[in-house]
Amino acid sequence: MQTIHFALMGGCDAFVGGGAVRLLGQEAAKAFTGRKAALITDSGVPAEHIALCEAELKKAGKEPVRLVLPAGEPNKTLAAAESICSFLYENGFTRSDGAVCAGGGVPLDIAGFAAAIYMRGIAFVSVPTTLIAQTDSAYGGKTGVDFREGKNLIGCFSQPKAVVCDTDFLRTLPERELACGMGEVIKYGATAEPEILSRVSRAIPDDDTVAECVRIKRRFAEEDFYDTGVRRVLNFGHTFGHAFEAASGYSLSHGQAVAYGMLAAIRLGQKLGATRPGVYEAVLSAIKSAGLGADYGELWEGAKALIRRDKKSDGSGIAFVLLEDLGRPVISRLSVDRILNSMK
Amino acid sequence: MQTIHFALMGGCDAFVGGGAVRLLGQEAAKAFTGRKAALITDSGVPAEHIALCEAELKKAGKEPVRLVLPAGEPNKTLAAAESICSFLYENGFTRSDGAVCAGGGVPLDIAGFAAAIYMRGIAFVSVPTTLIAQTDSAYGGKTGVDFREGKNLIGCFSQPKAVVCDTDFLRTLPERELACGMGEVIKYGATAEPEILSRVSRAIPDDDTVAECVRIKRRFAEEDFYDTGVRRVLNFGHTFGHAFEAASGYSLSHGQAVAYGMLAAIRLGQKLGATRPGVYEAVLSAIKSAGLGADYGELWEGAKALIRRDKKSDGSGIAFVLLEDLGRPVISRLSVDRILNSMK
Numbered sequence: 001m002q003t004i005h006f007a008l009m010g011g012c013d014a015f016v017g018g019g020a021v022r023l024l025g026q027e028a029a030k031a032f033t034g035r036k037a038a039l040i041t042d043s044g045v046p047a048e049h050i051a052l053c054e055a056e057l058k059k060a061g062k063e064p065v066r067l068v069l070p071a072g073e074p075n076k077t078l079a080a081a082e083s084i085c086s087f088l089y090e091n092g093f094t095r096s097d098g099a100v101c102a103g104g105g106v107p108l109d110i111a112g113f114a115a116a117i118y119m120r121g122i123a124f125v126s127v128p129t130t131l132i133a134q135t136d137s138a139y140g141g142k143t144g145v146d147f148r149e150g151k152n153l154i155g156c157f158s159q160p161k162a163v164v165c166d167t168d169f170l171r172t173l174p175e176r177e178l179a180c181g182m183g184e185v186i187k188y189g190a191t192a193e194p195e196i197l198s199r200v201s202r203a204i205p206d207d208d209t210v211a212e213c214v215r216i217k218r219r220f221a222e223e224d225f226y227d228t229g230v231r232r233v234l235n236f237g238h239t240f241g242h243a244f245e246a247a248s249g250y251s252l253s254h255g256q257a258v259a260y261g262m263l264a265a266i267r268l269g270q271k272l273g274a275t276r277p278g279v280y281e282a283v284l285s286a287i288k289s290a291g292l293g294a295d296y297g298e299l300w301e302g303a304k305a306l307i308r309r310d311k312k313s314d315g316s317g318i319a320f321v322l323l324e325d326l327g328r329p330v331i332s333r334l335s336v337d338r339i340l341n342s343m344k
Numbered sequence: 345m346q347t348i349h350f351a352l353m354g355g356c357d358a359f360v361g362g363g364a365v366r367l368l369g370q371e372a373a374k375a376f377t378g379r380k381a382a383l384i385t386d387s388g389v390p391a392e393h394i395a396l397c398e399a400e401l402k403k404a405g406k407e408p409v410r411l412v413l414p415a416g417e418p419n420k421t422l423a424a425a426e427s428i429c430s431f432l433y434e435n436g437f438t439r440s441d442g443a444v445c446a447g448g449g450v451p452l453d454i455a456g457f458a459a460a461i462y463m464r465g466i467a468f469v470s471v472p473t474t475l476i477a478q479t480d481s482a483y484g485g486k487t488g489v490d491f492r493e494g495k496n497l498i499g500c501f502s503q504p505k506a507v508v509c510d511t512d513f514l515r516t517l518p519e520r521e522l523a524c525g526m527g528e529v530i531k532y533g534a535t536a537e538p539e540i541l542s543r544v545s546r547a548i549p550d551d552d553t554v555a556e557c558v559r560i561k562r563r564f565a566e567e568d569f570y571d572t573g574v575r576r577v578l579n580f581g582h583t584f585g586h587a588f589e590a591a592s593g594y595s596l597s598h599g600q601a602v603a604y605g606m607l608a609a610i611r612l613g614q615k616l617g618a619t620r621p622g623v624y625e626a627v628l629s630a631i632k633s634a635g636l637g638a639d640y641g642e643l644w645e646g647a648k649a650l651i652r653r654d655k656k657s658d659g660s661g662i663a664f665v666l667l668e669d670l671g672r673p674v675i676s677r678l679s680v681d682r683i684l685n686s687m688k
Contacts, residue, residue, distance in 0.1 A: 082422060089492050095572075117461070120488060120499045144464060148433050155464045156500055228439075 002211045006159065006218055008141055008225055014163040016134075016211045021052050021166040024100070024127065025060025031161035032098035032123035037062040038088060040101040040111040044071035045129055046172045053102050053127060064100070065091050069107055073250070076106050076146045078154055084114035088122075098123035098161075104130035104177075105137030109152070112143035116158035126160040129169045131181020131205070132255065135188070135213035138163045140221035140231075151242070157226065165214070170204045175291070176253055178204065182290035183237075183255025183262075185213055190262060190283050191236045192216045194326035197286040233329045236321040237262035240303060247302030259287045260296035264303075264343070269322040271342040274332070276325045283326075304340055346555045350503065350562055352485055352569055358507040360478075360555045365396050365510040368444070368471065369404025375505035376442035376467035381406040382432060383444050384458075386451040388415035389473055390516045397446050397471060408444070409435050413451055417594070420450050420490045422498055428458035432466070442467035442505075448474035448521075449481030453496070456487035460502035470504040473513045475525020475549070476599065479532070479557035482507045484565035484575075495586070501570065509558070514548045519635070520597055522548065526634035527581075527599025527606075529557055534606060534627050535580045536560045538670035541630040577673045580665040581606035584647060591646030603631045604640035608647075608687070613666040615686040618676070620669045627670075648684055 001017035015023050028037055037057050041050050050066070057064040067087045069080055088099070099122060101111035108126055115124035128138035144155015170178070182200060189196035193216060199209050217234070224231035241261025245252050252260075262283055269275030287294050296303070317335040324330055345361035359367050372381055381401050385394050394410070401408040411431045413424055432443070443466060445455035452470055459468035472482035488499015514522070526544060533540035537560060543553050561578070568575035585605025589596050596604075606627055613619030631638050640647070661679040668674055 078422075078426060085491060085498055089494060089497065117488075117498050117500050119497060120486065120501055142464065144461075147429060150433060153433065153463060154429055154461050156461055157464055 002207065004211065004214050004218060006139065007222060009157070009159040012159045012162060014139060014165055014214055016165045016167065016214055017207045018168045019166060020164050021049075021056060021127065021168075024053055024056040024125070024164045025062070027162040027164060028057055028062055028098060028100060028125055029060045031125050032096060034094060034097035035061065035063045036091065036093055036097035037064045038084070038091070038093065038097075038099040039064040039066045040069065040084060040099060040107060041066070041103050042069040042071040042075075042107040045103045045107075049102055049129055049169055049172070053100065057100065069110065071106070073106055073146070076110055078145050078147060080110045081114045081117070081145050084111060085118050088114070088118050093118070093122065095119045095122055098125065100125045100127060102127035102129055104128070104133045108133055108137055109143055109155070110145055112158060112160065113145060113155050116143055116156050121158065124158070124160045126163045128163065128165055130173060130177055131170055131210075132184050134165045134167065134170070134210055135181060136184050136217060138165065139214060139217045141225065142227070165210070167204075167207050167210055173204075175202075178202075179291050180253040180255030183258040183292060185209065186283065186286045186290065187234070187236055187258060187262065188213045188216045189286060190323060190326060191233055191321075191329045192219070192327055194282070197282055197326070200286040200289045202289070202291045232319060232331055233321055236323070236329055237265055239307070239318060239320060240264040243303035243306045244296055244299050246306050247299045252299075256292055259290075259292040259294070260299070263287070263294060264296065265321065266323060268320075268339060268342055269324075272322070274322045274324060274330070279323055279326055304343070308336060308340060346551065348555065348558050348562060350483065351566060353501070353503040356503045356506060358483060358509055358558055360509045360511065360558055361551045362512045363510060364508050365393075365400060365471065365512075368397055368400040368469070368508045369402075369406065371506040371508060372401055372406055372442060372444060372469055373404045375469050376440060378438060378441035379405065379407045380435065380437055380441035381408045381444055382428075382435070382437065382442070383408040383410045383446070384413065384428060384451060384455040385410070385446045386413040386415040386419075386448075389447045389451075393446055393473055393513055393516070397444065401444065413454065415450070417450055417490070420454055422489050422491060424454050425458045425461070425489050428455060429462050432458070432462050437462070437466065439463045439466055442469065444469045444471060446471035446473055448472070448477045452477055452481055453487055453499070454489055456502060456504065457489060457499050460487055460500050465502065468502070468504045470507045472507065472509055474517060474521055475514055475554075476528050478509045478511065478514070478554055479525060480528050480561060482509065483558060483561050485569065486571070509554070511548075511551050511554055517548075519546075522546075523635050524597040524599030527602040527636060529553065530627065530630045530634065531578070531580055531602060531606065532557045532560045533630060534667060534670060535577055535665075535673045536563075536671055538626070541626055541670070544630040544633045546633070546635045576663060576675055577665055580667070580673055581609055583651070583662060583664060584608040587647035587650045588640055588643050590650050591643045596643075600636055603634075603636040603638070604643070607631070607638060608640065609665065610667060612664075612683060612686055613668075616666070618666045618668060618674070623667055623670055648687070652680060652684060
């Protein structure tokens with residue numbers, strides 16, 4: 001078990017390792033004095049994990065009340081956050097009670113936001129169950145929901161009191177979900193710790209790899225909590241990635257889309273003369289090891305059209321993340337025309 | 345003109361005095377770099393004030409776009425906050441643009457909340473136009489909306505970048521609104537600065553009195569931003585006040601309800617032997633000078649029934665604000681039975 005402290009907004013400890021869920025009761029007890037604990041999850045989370053969370057909360061003297069949200073990004077709505085607030089209200093939650101969310105990035109984002117706005121904020125403990133949530137979404141204090149056409153357009157910055165990251169939960173993860181998380185692990189390798197790339201495989205990553213990713217996320221989040229500077233490096237692969245995702249009609253997993261996006265961003269860097277030789281091959285090799293695809297040929301025209309339409313050039317261009325080398329990202333302001341013409 | 349600095353969440357300057365609106369452009373320019381400025385108001389705010397705000401924003405090179413909300417507490421809903429987010433989205437607002445709200449406590453609370461959650465927060469400048477907003481609601485970082493039966497049940501703590509408090513705006517205030525604000529001014533006098541009580545009349549208060557109230561609010565907000573301790577002193581008169589408001593079917597103005605609530609709280613303190621003689625008479629005299637009523641006889645049974653129902657005794661009782669003397673509030677934990685039996 002590794003304890004990783006985030007010195008943000010009053011502080012938050014993340015407990016990373018197999019069996020970490022056994023700390024949930026103790027952490028909930030530290031996080032809030034009230035007895036009531038909302039146990040929020042979604043329909044995609046295995047019942048056995050929820051049962052474990054419930055048992056640990058009861059052992060600590062809390063009274064868990066369950067709420068199951070419908071799974072999936074299309075359900076990441078303001079209405080979902082409102083339904084949580086209604087649930088808390090109907091169950092008589094006060095500012096001294098708290099919420100626990102067990103699940104992937106979608107329910108964590110929604111529940112974290114609801115906990116931040118109910119009575120202007122009640123305590124929140126996060127229990128990420130997917131690889132992408134355990135390495136990324138559960139940390140750094142970004143909560144929110146999608147709104148109109150905007151991803152995470154409504155939300156706020158709010159830290160959980162603790163993150164209980166039980167890597168045993170990864171064992172029940174479907175292959176596609178695991179590969180999806182690997183896309184983000186590769187992103188950490190490419191932008192911050194190249195050594196991580198050599199650890200990528202189709203197997204469940206070991207505790208050290210997960211913890212290493214959490215430390216990288218912490219480094220960027222602590223330096224730039226409000227995401228206006230260096231933290232944007234973590235958007236590497238995401239400008240193209242979001243376009244690939246949309247061009248596929250969202251049939252592509254987020255991790256696969258980011259994998260494509262990273263390859264496209266490295267190619268762009270090469271065309272601009274910004275990226276050293278060998279970078280492409282190293283990232284490509286990791287992507288293949290993870291069992292992710294590397295050929296985005298069919299989606300390319302659609303993605304380009306979306307970027308041209310969405311990022312209407314207002315003269316200032318896009319803050320685009322390029323790699324000078326593995327572990328050496330740079331943020332370059334590039335016009336949409338420059339990006340797309342370089343990639344013809 | 346008086347400048348009062350709030351050292352909360354990144355800091356906020358309040359500019360209090362006649363003609364303060366002429367600083368709006370300069371403050372908006374300091375608060376956000378983007379050109380777009382949402383100018384949010386409600387249907388109760390005189391058009392001349394909005395026109396002044398618009399002109400000042402334009403002078404500073406901003407491009408104001410107006411949004412008028414329906415006036416009144418029943419419109420302080422999550423749907424109203426959502427409509428502001430939609431408006432910002434449709435007008436292409438980014439994180440570098442900002443929102444200005446001119447109005448009373450209701451639109452300020454809604455717009456402050458929407459600005460806090462749109463793209464996880466855009467800059468917000470507050471222009472209070474009523475006495476209650478100029479002395480209370482515009483400061484201290486509480487934003488939010490009513491939800492289900494709960495007042496301010498959804499919201500967050502978020503500071504405006506600046507408060508432009510133009511006391512000239514008070515000249516257009518209807519008599520009832522002015523008296524309503526006087527209820528809160530009397531509250532500051534009773535709990536913190538007894539000298540203020542002698543300045544209360546039916547006339548528009550002078551700039552010094554408004555500024556004095558802002559300084560008292562600042563003192564409590566800076567000591568206890570998250571409202572878990574000493575700031576709760578500002579709830580003086582509000583436990584009974586909310587009950588009177590509800591018992592009247594919300595036909596009572598908030599200020600009148602708080603005036604009744606303060607008198608009832610002082611009587612309770614006298615019955616419990618906690619309040620010195622003379623306090624009741626001093627507050628009663630100020631209430632009468634403001635043109636507010638002092639006889640809540642008819643509403644008393646209804647208010648008691650509501651308190652008994654709402655504040656279900658969970659054993660811990662209510663944190664009730666009593667006055668030992670003028671300017672000497674104490675928070676006492678009292679059971680509902682004790683409160684109501686003392687008041688028979």
